[in-house]
Amino acid sequence: MGPTIHDVARVANTSKSTVSRYLNGQKVKKDTEEALERAIQSLNYHRNENARRLVMSRTNTIGIVVDNISNIFYSGIIRGIEAVANRKGYNCIFYSGTSNSKHEASFLHLLYEGHVDGIILLSFQKRDQQELARMIEVPYPLALIGDHGELDGLFSVDIDNASGVADLVTYLHGLGHRRVAYISGPAHMGPIKYRLKGLQQTMSALEMECRPEWIVNSDWTNQGGYEAMNELLQHEGFTAVIASSDETAIGALRAIQESGRQVPEQMSIVGFDDITLSSWVSPKLTTVRQPLQDVGMKAAEGLFAQIEGEDVERTAHLYKPTLMIRQSCTTL
Amino acid sequence: MGPTIHDVARVANTSKSTVSRYLNGQKVKKDTEEALERAIQSLNYHRNENARRLVMSRTNTIGIVVDNISNIFYSGIIRGIEAVANRKGYNCIFYSGTSNSKHEASFLHLLYEGHVDGIILLSFQKRDQQELARMIEVPYPLALIGDHGELDGLFSVDIDNASGVADLVTYLHGLGHRRVAYISGPAHMGPIKYRLKGLQQTMSALEMECRPEWIVNSDWTNQGGYEAMNELLQHEGFTAVIASSDETAIGALRAIQESGRQVPEQMSIVGFDDITLSSWVSPKLTTVRQPLQDVGMKAAEGLFAQIEGEDVERTAHLYKPTLMIRQSCTTL
DNA sequence: AATCATTTTGGGAACGATCCCAAAATTGGA
């Protein structure tokens, strides 16, 4: 197709070895450098990356496999990954898991076929134990973001969901709340299990009360939170409610307000995520913010360590969310 | 590194040509097929895609360059692209424009260096005329989604923004409104110009009134819409307001309600986009829905036509939004 | 059994880079 390194050599009146050296930043004599630059410009030469990758068996590229490329929670993580990748001189390419997993056994062919030097798997879906076990065997650099299935042997990074909920419970406890309701989320999501566990452990540690009928599920949408809260309002006795996502919390907030109760005077509520809308609803929602960028950076650092042959701790690395206190809770 | 086609040939007691043929779905004798399958399994052979691409000078992959990979409006478009790509047997890989444009002249190196067979450039940012002119010269398959700068010579696809606003104006006109305010958006976004043009053309065609002080800007956020509406409320005389995005409309809605006015009884309002929140605010927002998936499919079809060497109309292809009538407007 | 048509196979030349190693050119010092 286009001109090759050989054409450049011919035009610049030198050899392909010299062209290759020049392209890779090695020193060449001043006047050959000028001739080469002229030749490259006039031919509009671009190096064939496939040939290069074949001989070097390296791509200088990492793949990020995402289950849903437009998930807003992933953008902070991706920013973190890209920051580290740029620093290391690597490129990032993204694969949408949905489209690829259709006909392929998995994303692993990207590694085996030499498309990328390593992969970050980014998904907050709950992960299959069997799939995780298979990933441990993969003889290529790999980093997981999300559910690690409490399994060792894989390098993985995640939000410390239990800690986030623990912070919320402790905060409410500090305000004097003792009886708290909880709106959980869809069972197929990774964080659900850990958030619920954080709730139960912290509440029992602080000797707080959470009756079974005070725990309901939702689908993490506004509408779902609205319906879940209406269900909760059938029951009595709790003074605060923890929603396992902000989206849900905002739906629940509306349900509480429509029931004629004042927030926070007659009911406190907190969320999880710190989405932008949370600072905009009235009252502003107290929630926890996830250190998404840190998670992305850690995953990338772990991946590059593997690529460069260093040793890496093949366990889960958790990052604690931080409490964002706003106006949706009151002292009791 | 891994086993090669030659290793497979040796184990299966045949030649690399036969292995290659088998891998590419050509017919081989029944017993050699079985031997090959066994050899591939036992060696855990995967073909080296870089070598393949070198000799074939084709990748069977298209690149999608996105300015912000987590933009929620892009997900529908991407779904459309992937649907067509899957049908054609192509893979999609995504490049985040932000990370790549840093040190590269542009995304064009992806084409020149042989990473992909064609590129879809997806961005709703306003495009530089100079950059567009340069793209016309690109000797590779290319499709644009978003602002085409009213320039011919490029295959591009976009929402028909003018038509969407025209529908909203006409709808309000039909309800009896004659004096309408408008909240525009950030100047760096592609759709802004076309939406404003659609407003002005339709309003003057229908002999409606829009005083200069009834047109304000916003940054397309809730907060921005809220502030813009408060500014508009300083003035008098209009009976309806068109917001150039739903996000903005929802902010404006709150400003109207906080000013003590009833929606829609005392003020009608419409948005643009049909985000999920629009059906959830109270009253539900009348807006226009963008045919995002159609846009993605058209772009992909145009790209594949170019890849397959067919002729393609190098102009802008526009898709009309559809009006979603809900409860935020009333007859006058 | 012999001939011919048709499958099926194997060898070797690309593809366009990198990189080793020896040859050529340059530099410096006496």
Added chain:
DNA sequence: TCCAATTTTGGGATCGTTCCCAAAATGATT
């Protein structure tokens, strides 16, 4: 000016595929 040390260059092998083409094997027909 000459020789040794150093820098710069060029040739050729290599990476792992595909694909052309001729050779070998198979099958059909008489």
